[in-house]
Amino acid sequence: MIVEVAYALPDKQSLISLEVEEGTTIKEAIEASGVLDTYDQIDLTRDKVGIFSKFATLDTVLREKDRVEIYRPLIADPKKVRKERAAKGKAMRSVKKA
Numbered sequence: 001m002i003v004e005v006a007y008a009l010p011d012k013q014s015l016i017s018l019e020v021e022e023g024t025t026i027k028e029a030i031e032a033s034g035v036l037d038t039y040d041q042i043d044l045t046r047d048k049v050g051i052f053s054k055f056a057t058l059d060t061v062l063r064e065k066d067r068v069e070i071y072r073p074l075i076a077d078p079k080k081v082r083k084e085r086a087a088k089g090k091a092m093r094s095v096k097k098a
Helices: 026-033 078-097
Strands: 002-009 012-019 049-051 054-056 067-070
Touching: 002 026, 012 026, 026 049, 026 067
Parallel strands: 002 067
Antiparallel strands: 002 012, 049 054, 049 067
16 A cells, blocks of 8 residues: 655655555554655654644554654744734834824
């Protein structure tokens, strides 16, 4: 069966299509894809994985046409960034009114 393994950095993305046996797990597909050799920063003990944007475990068995995704840790807290952006917007609006 055909599956894909995806990993993305801000400036480079990899989408590797490979043929695997039925019963292959996420971990086995990642290892077979060679992505671990290309990207030293991937740590499967720390990084989360999923199938089509839904979190999964490394021992999840894949189905035909699944896309395995390896997620990087967040650099910034999205809620905090949104609050900071909103605060800047309020400050800019109050300056324009004055």
